[in-house]
Amino acid sequence: xDFRLTEEQELLRNSVREFTQQYLxxxxxxxxxxxxxxxxxxxxLAEMDWMGIPYPQEYGGAGAxxxxxxxVVEELSxxxxxxGIILSVHxxxxxxxIFQFGTxxxxxxxxxxxxxxxxxxxxxxxEPGAGTDAAAGTTTxxxxxxxxxxxxxxxxxxxxxxxxxxxxxxxxxxxKGAKGMSAFIVPREAPGLKVGKHENKMGxxxxxxxxxxxxxxxxxxxxxxxxxxxxxxxxxxxLDGGRIGVAAQALGIAQAALDESVxxxxxxxxxxxxxSANQAIQWMIANMATDIAAARFLTYYAAWCKxxxxxxxxxxAMAKLFAAETASRHTSKAVQIHGGYGYIKGYKVERLMRDAxxxxxxxxxxxxxxxxxxGNLLR
Amino acid sequence: MxxxxxxxxxxxxxxDIKVDTxxxxxxxxxxxxxxxxxxxxxxxxxxxxxxxxxxxxxAVTVGPPSAKQSLKDALxxxxxxxxxxxxxxxxxxEPAQTAAILAAVIKGRLEYDLIICxxxxxxxxxxxxxxxxxxxxxxxxxxxxxxxxxxxxxxxVERKLDDGIEKIxxxxxxLVTVLPDINTPRLPGLKQVxxxxxxxxxxxxxxxxxxTCEVTLNTTGILAATMERRRLRFGAxxxxxxxxxxxxxxxxxxx
Ligand SMILES: Cc1cc2nc3c(=O)[nH]c(=O)nc-3n(C[C@H](O)[C@H](O)[C@H](O)COP(=O)(O)OP(=O)(O)OC[C@H]3O[C@@H](n4cnc5c(N)ncnc54)[C@H](O)[C@@H]3O)c2cc1C
Numbered sequence: 001x002d003f004r005l006t007e008e009q010e011l012l013r014n015s016v017r018e019f020t021q022q023y024l025x026x027x028x029x030x031x032x033x034x035x036x037x038x039x040x041x042x043x044x045l046a047e048m049d050w051m052g053i054p055y056p057q058e059y060g061g062a063g064a065x066x067x068x069x070x071x072v073v074e075e076l077s078x079x080x081x082x083x084g085i086i087l088s089v090h091x092x093x094x095x096x097x098i099f100q101f102g103t104x105x106x107x108x109x110x111x112x113x114x115x116x117x118x119x120x121x122x123x124x125x126x127e128p129g130a131g132t133d134a135a136a137g138t139t140t141x142x143x144x145x146x147x148x149x150x151x152x153x154x155x156x157x158x159x160x161x162x163x164x165x166x167x168x169x170x171x172x173x174x175x176k177g178a179k180g181m182s183a184f185i186v187p188r189e190a191p192g193l194k195v196g197k198h199e200n201k202m203g204x205x206x207x208x209x210x211x212x213x214x215x216x217x218x219x220x221x222x223x224x225x226x227x228x229x230x231x232x233x234x235x236x237x238x239l240d241g242g243r244i245g246v247a248a249q250a251l252g253i254a255q256a257a258l259d260e261s262v263x264x265x266x267x268x269x270x271x272x273x274x275x276s277a278n279q280a281i282q283w284m285i286a287n288m289a290t291d292i293a294a295a296r297f298l299t300y301y302a303a304w305c306k307x308x309x310x311x312x313x314x315x316x317a318m319a320k321l322f323a324a325e326t327a328s329r330h331t332s333k334a335v336q337i338h339g340g341y342g343y344i345k346g347y348k349v350e351r352l353m354r355d356a357x358x359x360x361x362x363x364x365x366x367x368x369x370x371x372x373x374x375g376n377l378l379r
Numbered sequence: 380m381x382x383x384x385x386x387x388x389x390x391x392x393x394x395d396i397k398v399d400t401x402x403x404x405x406x407x408x409x410x411x412x413x414x415x416x417x418x419x420x421x422x423x424x425x426x427x428x429x430x431x432x433x434x435x436x437x438a439v440t441v442g443p444p445s446a447k448q449s450l451k452d453a454l455x456x457x458x459x460x461x462x463x464x465x466x467x468x469x470x471x472x473e474p475a476q477t478a479a480i481l482a483a484v485i486k487g488r489l490e491y492d493l494i495i496c497x498x499x500x501x502x503x504x505x506x507x508x509x510x511x512x513x514x515x516x517x518x519x520x521x522x523x524x525x526x527x528x529x530x531x532x533x534x535x536v537e538r539k540l541d542d543g544i545e546k547i548x549x550x551x552x553x554l555v556t557v558l559p560d561i562n563t564p565r566l567p568g569l570k571q572v573x574x575x576x577x578x579x580x581x582x583x584x585x586x587x588x589x590x591t592c593e594v595t596l597n598t599t600g601i602l603a604a605t606m607e608r609r610r611l612r613f614g615a616x617x618x619x620x621x622x623x624x625x626x627x628x629x630x631x632x633x634x
Contacts, residue, residue: 007448007451007576008573012569012572015566048568049569068569
């Protein structure tokens with residue numbers, strides 16, 4: 001057993017830290033406030049070879065492992081959770097299904113520009129009436145000659161307004177339920193694809209979330225990903241990997257809460273001594289640090305399982321569940337440690353607390369993670 | 380096309396050093412290491428020059444065997460190979476010793492036009508290794524360099540001195556020591572990080588050099604400097620100047 005990261009992973013972590021200090025920390029508060037997508041930072045992620053970390057260099061990726069990708073999402077999220085999820089959705093929800101299920105032509109045409117960061121990826125599963133129950137989706141795809149025609153509305157789509165490539169799930173045979181769902185690669189230019197309403201969110205405000213409206217949207221037949229009827233399975237397997245990315249995002253948020261709490265509690269003086277001299281504060285910090293360490297082990301372990309080719313569905317669910325709840329609980333504690341100041345805009349912990357909540361909701365709510373874990377144990 | 384050697388030192392990261400306030404002892408057990416700050420500028424300048432003019436860049440470091448960790452870091456920043464001169468006795472070298480070891484390695488083994496060093500290391504900042512190395516190699520040297528341009532067989536440099544900027548030109552081969560404002564070192568991309576492990580590293584031990592190295596620098600103790608605040612308050616009126624001066628005299632700050 002070896003708890004050490006490789007030299008390469010350590011070097012990567014150091015360069016992400018320097019990167020965030022230079023480019024992200026100075027703007028994170030501002031882009032949250034304005035709800036502005038940090039296009040200039042995303043362009044730099046591509047220069048650093050971080051837009052296709054776990055994919056082979058022949059497809060424009062960096063050819064590193066999934067754990068390296070987690071380290072990047074974690075460290076980015078420590079500065080700005082919005083940037084963390086922009087990268088995570090791009091890498092594990094949009095690029096991975098093409099890498100895993102795509103034909104050689106599809107990889108050349110779509111995976112390469114994604115990995116190079118020339119195009120941003122997005123994943124369109126959720127619909128207004130189909131959230132947790134994703135198989136209840138009503139978007140349809142009908143084969144018409146050499147083209148599929150897609151109709152329906154997807155909502156809450158991360159990267160929706162900025163993406164160049166969308167992975168869209170639609171029913172090719174409604175009568176079969178989940179087994180009638182198929183996955184498609186839809187380029188932004190496809191006629192009939194429109195970005196609808198932008199959401200005004202509580203947290204991760206710099207990541208863009210919107211409706212994607214498909215109205216007689218025509219795509220070539222070759223853009224079917226995998227086989228007809230495989231869509232639900234593709235979605236679920238994709239989300240298994242995505243959850244490790246969200247766990248890493250939650251981990252970064254929680255770590256930032258700890259960093260801020262340690263710093264502030266040593267500086268803030270009440271009753272003639274730093275508040276860190278009180279056991280009540282010390283215990284909050286000790287609990288925070290312990291949960292974060294546990295979340296980190298779960299997250300890295302899930303990534304390691306994926307890298308080793310071992311099953312990782314349960315491990316990913318555990319990592320995401322625990323990291324997300326750690327982030328929510330302890331960002332709230334971090335605000336507590338900051339007292340009234342923590343409730344005021346401009347203090348980082350205020351943003352962290354808002355950002356943390358989403359990690360318990362997307363890519364499967366905490367309830368869904370428990371269902372996945374129990375399902376794995378009880379079958 | 381310039382053949383460039385860039386020298387760097389692997390040092391403790393001062394950001395990780397903790398101080399026990401009561402005893403003033405330094406806690407070093409969780410300290411990380413890094414390429415000395417200005418040496419990053421030296422490597423960057425070498426790589427930029429190569430991008431502009433072609434040629435080659437070799438990174439050279441002298442240190443204890445544990446400095447092996449530095450190699451991928453250095454190579455990810457652009458040099459195509461590294462010379463790692465190591466021995467357990469190299470943990471606390473004096474600048475004169477480091478310069479002698481570097482000179483012994485470079486002399487028979489490496490062909491070069493330009494050697495770029497950092498102005499001083501983040502730990503000792505003795506500013507000696509560069510000039511001493513130049514002396515031992517018998518080549519011209521410019522320190523405090525914040526601009527560098529290659530022109531044929533010469534190098535034009537700007538030296539940032541206390542009282543102004545000095546512009547000089549040196550014939551190659553030459554050695555320069557650079558200041559941090561010469562450039563902003565880029566962050567290595569992930570592909571460069573992954574490629575670093577595949578670049579050649581030449582391990583050289585003390586035996587290969589036919590040198591001996593006696594530890595002459597012996598650290599007997601390190602204590603953190605502390606700042607004791609007197610919390611004296613003075614008014615802003617003319618008559619208060621006297622009081623400020625009296626207080627400074629009393630504290631022995633001025634005499
Ligand atoms: C900011 C943001 C970004 C998003 N990005 C994307 C994206 O990029 N792509 C995409 O496809 N989707 C995205 N989503 C959608 C997200 O994945 C869904 O919101 C999530 O899956 C929950 O679905 P829902 O909102 O419809 O809630 P519902 O499914 O209605 O759930 C409501 C509550 O009921 C619980 N519940 C539901 N079913 C059960 C059950 N069987 N047992 C126990 N409890 C249950 C849930 O856990 C939850 O607590 C995003 C959402 C947000 C808010």
